[in-house]
Amino acid sequence: MKKGPVKNKKQVLVYLGAFIGLVATLLYPAQKEAPVYAASILSFNFDKKVALGDFPIAVPTYRYGFVMEEYQSKEGKVEANQTLGKLLSDAGVGYPAIQKLVDNCKGVFNVNSGFRVGKSYLILSDLKTDEPEYFIFRPNVYEYIQFDLRGENEVKKIEKPIETKEKTIEGVINSTLWQTLVDQGISFEVAAKMEDALQWSVDFSHTQKGDRFRMIYDQNYIDGEEVGAGQVYTAYYDREGRESYAIWFDNGEYKGFYDLEGRAIKSNFLKSPVKFSRISSHFNRHRFHPILKRVRPHLGTDYAAPYGTPIYAVGSGVVIGKAYTKGNGRYIKIKHDDVYQTQYLHMSKFAKGIKVGMQVAQGEVIGYVGSSGLATGPHVCFRFWKNGRQVNHLKENLPAPKPLPESVLKEFFVVRDEMVAKLKVLDNKQLQNTEGATSAP
Structure with missing residues (x-):
């Protein structure tokens, strides 16, 4: 037989199955009514019990398509x-x-x-x-x-070949979303997938102990090992009874995450410029400055994160500022439209290729967290401008995203109801309220 990669494993399985079938047949003792000539022709003693060991079966070992034996x-x-x-x-x-x-x-x-x-x-x-x-x-x-x-x-x-299985995770926050998932052996990639799905409706820098989350998504496997997360179908977050849903919908014409009413989750601005961070200092017009030791307005929101953490543009726009000053350190300023601008301070370095006048997309990396300028530690001071004035972006009522058209809503509601039903099954299975995250295939 010619060696090489096996091209038709089905054929091998057919031969193997036929052989096993023959062995199974021979394992039965001869019946009294069996014709005498059968034994004489086969020269086989059918009265003798046949052991499976008399017919050793060597199941081939496959690796990379080759029979290793x-x-x-x-x-x-x-x-x-x-x-x-x-x-x-x-x-x-x-x-x-x-x-x-x-x-x-x-x-x-x-x-x-x-x-x-x-x-x-x-x-x-x-x-x-x-x-x-x-x-x-x-x-x-x-x-x-x-x-x-x-x-x-x-x-x-x-x-x-990649095998895909639908998987679910759920849990209760005990520190941060990222840490809660990692403590349970759930990958950073899955945590990022959840944040990506809910990033326009949930500010993950404000996670609180007791917050609840669930997600249904595709998990990819190669040779039985997890190799990456695929499509997220639904993500859910509950903060003190305030529920947020992200339902994935794709009918070929409309594609994206939507809330329960069919409104697009994606908005013009992300909730935060840094993933898996925490707010170390809020917008405050009467803050006592930790370095200058005097009251000085803090017209931004500080997001603390490890040195070198990527900083993302919260919205699409044009870079109108890229500079270094003694107070702001390295910073980028983006004009989003005639009303809104954003600024990102204290960067360790700018992202490669970022220039004044260039267009950037929402979620694009524009720099990295640092402590340049007047800063006590690595963070990004995020500033939000509206009509030329700096405002607290966490309190702004930004334009609501557009809903799906009426002609598509019925189709969306079918998908929504299926996903919500699956989440309820998870809820029914959780008989005890324990902190941490759990996962199931």
């Missing part, structure tokens, strides 16, 4: 100063073949930047001759590079 295998991880050429040479591949493999990598795999220390590889060799036949390199969890060491030395990039 057909090869000698050696696996390892790329070490420091180890190149693809050296690794293949040590495995017994000749220089002409190595050069051809490197040439065939063009357009498939960047050998210089992609062959990194710590990444896994597998060498498959002939059982009899020990000649290397395939080299498998896995640059990430999503794909692998297959080097055919025979003949034409073909190089292929093969994506691993």
